[in-house]
Amino acid sequence: MDEHQADADYSDVIIIGAGISGIGAAYRITERNPQLSYTILERRSRIGGTWDLFRYPGIRSDSDIFTLSFPWEPWTRHENVADGEYIREYLETTAHKHGIDEHMRFDTYVKSAEWDSTTDTWTVRAEQNGQERLYRGRFVFFGTGYYSYDHPYTPEFPGIENFGGDVVHPQFWPENLDYTGKRVVVIGSGATAISLIPALSEKASHVTMLQRSPTYMMSMPRVDPMVDFIRKVLPRRMSHSVVRVRNAAFHVSTYFMFRLAPKFGRKLIRSRTKAALPAGYNVDLHFKPKYNPWDQRMCLILDHDLFNEIGQGRAEVVTDNIDHVDEKGIVLASGARVDADVIVTATGLQLQALGGIRLFVDDTEVNATDRFVYKEYLLEDVPNMAWCIGYTNASWTLRADMTAKAVAKLLAYMDSRGYTHAYPHRGGEPIAEKPAFDLQAGYIKRSPHALPKSGTHRPWNVRHNYVLDVIDHRFDRIEESMVFGRAAVREPA
Structure with a gap:
């Protein structure tokens, strides 16, 4: 650890993104693990994620608002399908009601996340007002979505x-x-x-x-x-x-x-x-x-x-x-x-994994697109890291809430047994591969290798089947294909 890392702000969990995924993760993690501290890092100047980025006329949900909203915070307006401004307002009100906004750091552009196995901690490097700012934590949750905020897809139109x-x-x-x-x-x-x-x-x-x-x-x-x-x-x-x-x-x-x-x-x-x-x-x-x-x-x-x-x-x-x-x-x-x-x-999105944030494990850069996804939220051989990705055939929050609860459960399991790291490992056997997104949409076909890989069988299969996922999460075997352990040096809280 260098002297700059020693000066970094420390939290048990670092959540990247203050949209639906990040707010939902903060609530579920705290609900099950009230003893854990967390910090939410948000690149933009206010809450909302997608619902703050897109401000074109007519912006609204493309699924009903009751499945898009949180199961733990009722939607109070009368619409069944809601305009973007009301969705962002709901997220802001919800975060304030539950004290989640107090943990947010805005205008914080995360550039990289670096894992140190000697202490089992992450160092997250971000930029604030042109200056580098460091954050350290035991666990990192990526609520960064699946597309680039900076570079939408625009084909070449001659002339x-x-x-x-x-x-x-x-x-x-x-x-x-x-x-x-x-x-x-x-x-x-x-x-x-x-x-x-x-x-x-x-x-x-x-x-x-x-x-x-x-x-x-x-x-x-x-x-x-x-x-x-x-x-x-x-x-x-x-x-x-x-x-x-x-x-x-x-x-x-x-x-x-x-x-x-x-x-x-x-x-x-x-x-x-x-x-x-x-x-x-x-x-x-x-x-x-x-x-x-x-x-x-x-x-x-x-x-x-x-x-x-x-x-x-x-x-x-x-x-x-x-x-x-x-x-x-x-x-x-x-x-x-x-x-x-x-x-x-209106020509579409550009797929991007982990918000374009660079990932390092013990000074070796990890290309997320070369790794398989485990149970739709962990990344193969990457310790203490989760990524929230929604459904292609249903509302985002249906899976985002399951992901947040799964992370909360994993953290509780680790704490109860004194583990300081956990990661999925599939062994040396090859497995059949399929795209993580199962649609034939242009933005997927243009970038078939922009996201982490999916296998064809659980626990490495990224399904877009809400019913099967509900059953799987209900009867989840938390130790399946997982490696748990303890660091020689444990970072003080």
Whole structure:
């Protein structure tokens, strides 16, 4: 240990990220291990993570808010699907209510985490106001998500530099952008585009969604009458749990229905889409994907808002490839063109493991993408470290809460036996490999090796199956494929 490390702030647990994952981890760890200290390091200036980063018009959850919110803190607003500003407000209020915000250090950009096996501690190197700041701890929890905050995906559009209007990526939406009365083209047809277009249509003269190929979309009511009824007849905490279970069961059952009967799913979605659009609309050109439902994540429309905007003529869908961009707009491969005053490149995310933070174990750098994930939250042969990663087919928090409870359980187990380190080890036998994310989405296919690896059998299998995960976590064998031990020198608390 050098003299700078000796001056580092010490906590039992260092949590990186003050979004849903980090706040949830802080609560669950403290709930089970009240004797442990923790510090949350957040790169941004306030709570929220994703819900602070994205500030484009119409930003909202792409799953119901009751499964996205915490099971231990009821959602009190009336929406079943919530706007981004209210989600961030909920996170801020929750963190303050439980005293979690007192442990947060903002504007703290973590650059690396270094494990020292002589003391069984991590040293986390961060930057604050241009100066290096060190933090030390027994355990590190990465609540950093799975994509880059700095570098979204933007393909090369020939001639884009010649465009005379504004070019905007939703990840960096300018607060002063005025699109009132202007023609806006949104490139893309994913969740971001679907939520953007109805919001843009309120001020823009016309909005065009330009897509290479269609995406599956299903409409959900912003306010669910059944949810309202349950909340009226049951106490708040009980109704929150009941609605959360009810919504999770609905999403899981519909997901498996679509996967087991894809032809039926395609027909069902097409019939609902056709009924929501004007008579004679070319549904098969613009809303009939070539893939099966849930090969890519299903996009959520609120109260048919996108379809309504199309029906009223304020928005349209164009399905074509981009040839080039000129001063006045976009020229398509078909020879047609779409004139624009503003171009929004809703072209997706760039996958990134561990927030881009460098990882070292005893001075040897670890490439997380070369390691297998254990029980969906630990990394092969990396001691005292967890990473929270949500589902591709359900809300993030369903798995994030299970991860937080698993970490809390592991810490309690280690403390009860005097262990100072723990890590999963699979031995020398090769195992079959599959992608950690099981979708065919563009952002996954572009970067198939950007995340840690998954095996095909437990405990190394990253499943996207909430039901099986609930069962597995309930009957978890904590010592399975794990190595536990004690350091020769133990860091004082």
